[in-house]
Amino acid sequence: MTRPPARNADPERRGHDHDGAAFAGPGTPTWTHTTEEPILARPAVGDRRVYTGTRSGRVLAVDRTDGRVVWERELPAETVTAPVVLRSGAVFVAGFDDFGRAETTVHALDAGTGEDRWAAGTARGSRAPPVVAGNRVVVSHADDSLVVRRASDGTVAWDAAAASGDAAVARGTVFHATGDGVAAYGLSDGEPCWSRTLDGNSTTAPVAVDGLVLTGRRSGDLYALDAGTGEPRWTADLFRPAFHDDLRNMGRDGQGPPANRSAISTLSVTADTAFVGTCNAVFALDVGDGTVRWVRDLDCDYVHSSAAVGGRLHLGTADGSVYVLTYDGDVEYHLSPSNATTARATLADGALFVGGEALPEGPHSAPTSGFLSGYVDG
Incomplete structure (x- = not known):
């Protein structure tokens, strides 16, 4: 039986699957499915299908071997976050509506048909993907609430007033990162455990590993x-002044470098190494003390997704490329899907699935379409 990828199998959302197989080819996609709207969500992979969402609120399920569309759903939201698919046969998705027009923004869909098992949520919905652990679905809503629902029927187990941000679950605890810092709650009852104020808004989902x-x-x-306890153990400053100086005249608005050039964009953690994606580089840090082991500069504008699987780090970038690196930082693959402007990658059983935004053929000024590709050997 095939196994779901690390993102779906691991409620700690570490981006790490030490038992999985790394991508080893082919260098060109076996299949590509195009959409009229950009795909902003990282794909989720089940036993037979790949699931993703689009900017217009559509959720698609395609056959993982040939890319054939099995079903699609239009949700009452402007944008769909990354889906989560479980062996129970359910796909969990959240949507966001900037105007607050949607009545249901969290959906548990039947993985085989796309039909609702249940639907709930708030008017504006969520920009962050749901996190599923046992019979709990954790959703951080844009109306500044953290809601934990029962996965079986969508009823509320508990909620808390909390600014919007990504969450993770580990060992019965919900860790929620926002613009203020990180807070921890008991998964079963919502009892506050601790709260820690930090500088700067959060840019990655929190990751729990080895007591950290x-x-x-x-x-x-x-x-x-x-x-x-939430007490600080260590902090790693990955700001690179020389890099910012080199870019002082390269901002998209002509007024200097784009904002957030130093922002950490992705985080995948193994037992002893944290792989950290930033603007055009990936860092490998010692989990124990935050020491930087190596830095690999990449020809891209931000790392969008990362997955540490089978001794390899698989990265999707904001320029549409996909890199596969060894844990020592050596590049083994550099894939460039045709017309892609962003790429988010997911691994499953050695196969690579990439979704993103794309430019249409002919004159263009901005991404107006999307793509989902499968690099499936055989």
């Missing part, structure tokens, strides 16, 4: 907190 909670911030700092 790691979170990346807009300032370029990576914080490691004690998972039980």
Whole structure:
């Protein structure tokens, strides 16, 4: 039986699957499915299908071997976050509506048909993907609430007033990162455990490993907190002044470098290494003390997604490329999907699935379409 990828199988959302197989080819996609709207969500992979969402609120399920569309759903939201698919046969998705027009913004869909098992939520919805652990679905809403629902029927188990941000679950605790810092709650009852104020808005979902909670911030700092108390263990400053100086005249608006050039954008953590994606580089840090082991500069504008699988780091970038690196930082693959302007990659059983935004053929000024590709050997 095939196994779901690390993102779906691991409620700690570490981006790490030590038992999985790394991508080893082919260098061109086996299939590509195009959409009229950009795909902003990282794909989720089940036993037979790949699931993703679009900017217009559509959710698609395609056959993982040939890219054939099995079903699609239009949700009452402007944008769909990354889906989560479970062996129970459910796909969990959240949507966001900037105008607050949607009545249901969290959906548990039947993985086989796309039909609702249940639907709930708030008017504006969520920009962050749901996190599923046991019979709990954790959703951070844009109306500044953290809501934990029962996965079986969508009823509310508990909620808390909390600014919007990414969450993760580890060992019965919900870790929620926002613009103020990180807070921890009991998964079963919502009892507050601790709260820690940090500098800068959060830019990555928190990751729990070996008694630590790691979170990346807009300032370029990576914080490691004690998972039980929230006390700081170490901080790594990944800001690179020389890089910013080189870019002082290269801003998209002509007024200097784009904002957030130092922001940490992705985080994948193994037992001893944190792989941290930033503007055009990936750092490998010692989990124990935050020491930088190596830095690999990449020809891209931000790392969008990362997955550490089978001794390889798989990266999707904001220029549409996909890199596969060894844990020593050597580049083994550099894939450039045709017309892609962004790429988010997911691994499953050695196969690579990439979704993103694309430019249409002919004159263009901005991405107006999307693509989902499968690099499936055989």
